[in-house]
Amino acid sequence: xxxxxxxxxxxxxxxxxxxxxxxxxxxxxxxxxxxxxxxxxxxxxxxxxxxxxxxxxxxxxxxxxxxxxxxxxxxxxxxxxxxxxxxxxxxxxxxxxxxxxxxxxxxxxxxxxxxxxxxxxxxxxxxxxxxxxxxxxxxxxxxxxxxxxxxxxxxxxxxxxxxxxxxxxxxxxxxxxxxxxxxxxxxxxxxxxxxxxxxxxxxxxxxxxxxxxxxxxxxxxxxxxxxxxxxxxxxxxxxxxxxxxxxxxxxxxxxxxxxxxx
Amino acid sequence: xxxxxxxxxxxxxxxxxxxxxxxxxxxxxxxxxxxxxxxxxxxxxxxxxxxxxxxxxxxxxxxxxxxxxxxxxxxxxxxxxxxxxxxxxxxxxxxxxxxxxxxxxxxxxxxxxxxxxxxxxxxxxxxxxxxxxxxxxxxxxxxxxxxxxxxxxxxxxxxxxxxxxxxxxxxxxxxxxxxxxxxxxxxxxxxxxxxxxxxxxxxxxxxxxxxxxxxxxxxxxxxxxxxxxxxxxxxxxxxxxxxxxxxxxxxxxxxxxxxxxxxxxxxxxxx
Numbered sequence: 001x002x003x004x005x006x007x008x009x010x011x012x013x014x015x016x017x018x019x020x021x022x023x024x025x026x027x028x029x030x031x032x033x034x035x036x037x038x039x040x041x042x043x044x045x046x047x048x049x050x051x052x053x054x055x056x057x058x059x060x061x062x063x064x065x066x067x068x069x070x071x072x073x074x075x076x077x078x079x080x081x082x083x084x085x086x087x088x089x090x091x092x093x094x095x096x097x098x099x100x101x102x103x104x105x106x107x108x109x110x111x112x113x114x115x116x117x118x119x120x121x122x123x124x125x126x127x128x129x130x131x132x133x134x135x136x137x138x139x140x141x142x143x144x145x146x147x148x149x150x151x152x153x154x155x156x157x158x159x160x161x162x163x164x165x166x167x168x169x170x171x172x173x174x175x176x177x178x179x180x181x182x183x184x185x186x187x188x189x190x191x192x193x194x195x196x197x198x199x200x201x202x203x204x205x206x207x208x209x210x211x212x213x214x215x216x217x218x219x220x221x222x223x224x225x226x227x228x229x230x231x232x233x234x235x236x237x238x239x240x241x242x243x244x245x246x247x248x249x250x251x252x253x254x255x256x257x258x259x260x261x262x
Numbered sequence: 263x264x265x266x267x268x269x270x271x272x273x274x275x276x277x278x279x280x281x282x283x284x285x286x287x288x289x290x291x292x293x294x295x296x297x298x299x300x301x302x303x304x305x306x307x308x309x310x311x312x313x314x315x316x317x318x319x320x321x322x323x324x325x326x327x328x329x330x331x332x333x334x335x336x337x338x339x340x341x342x343x344x345x346x347x348x349x350x351x352x353x354x355x356x357x358x359x360x361x362x363x364x365x366x367x368x369x370x371x372x373x374x375x376x377x378x379x380x381x382x383x384x385x386x387x388x389x390x391x392x393x394x395x396x397x398x399x400x401x402x403x404x405x406x407x408x409x410x411x412x413x414x415x416x417x418x419x420x421x422x423x424x425x426x427x428x429x430x431x432x433x434x435x436x437x438x439x440x441x442x443x444x445x446x447x448x449x450x451x452x453x454x455x456x457x458x459x460x461x462x463x464x465x466x467x468x469x470x471x472x473x474x475x476x477x478x479x480x481x482x483x484x485x486x487x488x489x490x491x492x493x494x495x496x497x498x499x500x501x502x503x504x505x506x507x508x509x510x511x512x513x514x515x516x517x518x519x520x521x522x523x524x525x526x527x528x529x530x531x532x533x
Contacts, residue, residue: 031525068364071524086519090263093366102357106278108285113278120274121365121372123267 019082021046021173021205022067027076029062036062038228039076044207044221046081046172049199051216052209053252054225060209061101063225064177067207068098080173094122097166097204101177105150105158105165111137112146115165122169129168136164140194156187163195173205174198180212188215213249222248224255231255263367271367272375279379293341293387294394297334301398305330308456317458319490331400332486333455335388335410339418340478342384344446346376347425351432370513377426377509381418388414406489413488417481420501423508424477430515430522453479477504 020043029037037059044050054060066073069085069092078085080092105114112133119129137143140160142153150158159179166174176195180188192215199206208215216222216236224232224239232239232255236248245251283290309326316323353359362372392407428441452473454462459479463470473479480500487494515521 065523068360069518070360070363071521072519074524090366090368093364096364098360098364100357100360104356104358104361106282106358109278109281113281117274117278118361120270120277121362121367123263123270123367125266125270 018046019079020044021048021081022207023077023079023082024063024067025077025079027063027066027073027078029066029073029075035228037066040225040228040230041076042223042230042233044173044205046205047199047203048221049196049206050208050221050223052207052223052225053211053213053216054209055211055256057227058211058225058256059228060225061177062228064098064100064175064209067175068096069093094169095172097169097171097174099159099162099166099174099176099179101179101181103158103162105161107151108149110147110149111142111153111161114150114161115168118165119168124169132168132170133164136167137161140164154187156183156190159183159187159191160194163191163198167198167204171204173207176206176208178209178211180210180215213252216248224252226256268367268371271365271371272378275362275372275375276379276382279376279383283383289345290387293338293345294390296341297338297391298394300334300337301327301330301395301400317460319487319492319494325399327395327398328400329458330456331392331395331402332489333453333482334395335391335414335485335489336417336421336455336478336482337450338387338391339381339384339414339421339481340446340450342380342387342418343421343423343425344428344442345425346380346422347429347432347441348438350376350426350429351434351438354429355434369516369518373426373513373516374509377419377422380422380425381415384418384422385411385414402489403491406491409491410485410488413484416498416501416505417484420477420481420505420508423505423512426512427508427515430512449476449478452476453482455479455482477501480504 022044024043025041027037027040028035040059040063052060052063065071067078067085069089072086078092080095083092083095085092106117109117115133115136116126116129119132120126124132133146134143137146140163142157142160142164145153145157150161153161163174163176163179174195179195180191183191195206195208196217198204218236221235222232222239223230232242232251234242236251239255240247240251243251243254245254305327308330320328350359353362362376363369365372389407424445428445432438432441450456452469453476454473455478459470459473462473477500480497483494484497484501487497518524
């Protein structure tokens with residue numbers, strides 16, 4: 001349905017000026033003695049699509065928790081379009097939309113009630129919420145399901161609603177933490193195609209965390225995390241070249257075996 | 263961030279809380295049946311055992327039923343505060359609290375909004391209960407119902423803030439039953455909800471001291487006096503002071519830089 005909206009040829013990416021959508025600089029975080037993140041630095045360009053790859057326990061969720069300000073970093077900095085998350089949290093958070101790993105919709109409320117709640121949290125007026133909800137629901141092909149309870153939707157549909165919700169307040173950076181976990185192959189492909197289209201057509205920068213290698217395309221930027229450390233950062237091709245491997249799964253395996261840096 | 267931004271945020275949190283409450287009919291009935299059982303069974307049985315002399319704010323001898331109603335009102339609020347605390351822990355474990363916390367509004371405001379939403383729900387329950395109590399024959403002055411509103415708001419906020427603070431200590435949902443046993447029951451029984459303080463003093467001076475210091479006693483008295491168009495200044499200050507203390511501590515506990523999450527990780531504490 002909504003796949004039809006994707007043009008065959010992607011339009012040229014506009015020239016990038018200004019600060020990166022997301023800049024993570026020398027970020028460390030520990031829980032007690034355990035280092036969850038150790039001096040991690042990388043950037044996501046405005047309108048760029050970046051895959052954050054790592055096994056379970058690599059530090060992806062800690063990184064997401066810090067970027068979404070569940071808790072604050074003690075060392076290093078996180079900047080969203082130049083706004084420091086610790087000093088200007090409001091300006092930074094306004095620009096972020098998040099899809100969390102765990103489903104977070106209220107199952108007993110309708111799709112529209114869920115979206116309205118989210119819009120309100122971002123200070124949107126009810127009429128603005130309503131208009132945006134219509135737009136976003138149409139985009140994900142669920143325009144006629146707005147008054148259905150979320151419980152009545154399939155897993156893939158719920159994920160799409162969560163993406164619509166994350167975009168409701170027009171963020172310029174979309175964060176997705178393992179968004180395809182628990183979905184069947186068909187839904188996975190749908191979600192991925194949809195988010196890539198958003199990135200291309202709406203100019204939304206995307207950081208997509210996953211441990212599934214097949215979700216990355218050759219032209220994507222990838223950030224590889226392993227045991228709290230940054231192991232590689234660049235396009236898939238560059239990472240493969242750097243590790244002298246033929247494909248991303250091999251490159252990833254090379255980067256995530258052993259303790260030391262490659 | 264303009265004032266309307268804050269208003270839309272508060273409004274949507276209250277609407278969601280209200281919708282969720284309406285969807286949980288069992289919760290509504292449980293919340294209502296509990297004080298009614300106390301009123302219809304316990305109070306009737308106790309009526310003969312416990313004579314209540316004339317104490318302020320009452321001007322005549324009263325039946326035990328009438329004495330116990332403000333205590334049961336406060337009990338509704340206590341249970342609601344703890345219920346909200348429980349749902350905070352649940353939301354935290356399920357991850358849905360994160361949708362609240364990524365709002366660009368200040369976190370203290372989000373917590374206060376959440377608190378207000380819970381209090382709004384509890385006040386609705388209180389008035390339904392007061393209506394039934396009126397049919398039962400407990401009839402405070404009509405203006406008392408209006409005068410009690412600010413008192414209910416304050417006591418509801420205080421008990422809600424206590425719940426919020428407790429929710430920051432409770433790591434997992436399974437531990438919650440313990441909190442209930444250690445907080446709700448002692449707070450309720452060591453208070454003036456079921457028997458006047460002078461009665462407790464006759465039984466045990468030590469328990470009397472505990473009950474007099476118990477913020478729940480003060481909440482009960484604040485509600486009791488306001489329902490009979492009087493102001494208990496001591497209780498008012500005590501409840502307001504506890505509110506400031508509990509809320510301040512809860513805001514600190516949920517602070518992204520200093521709070522418990524920064525020390526031990528996010529919901530479900532993954533790496």
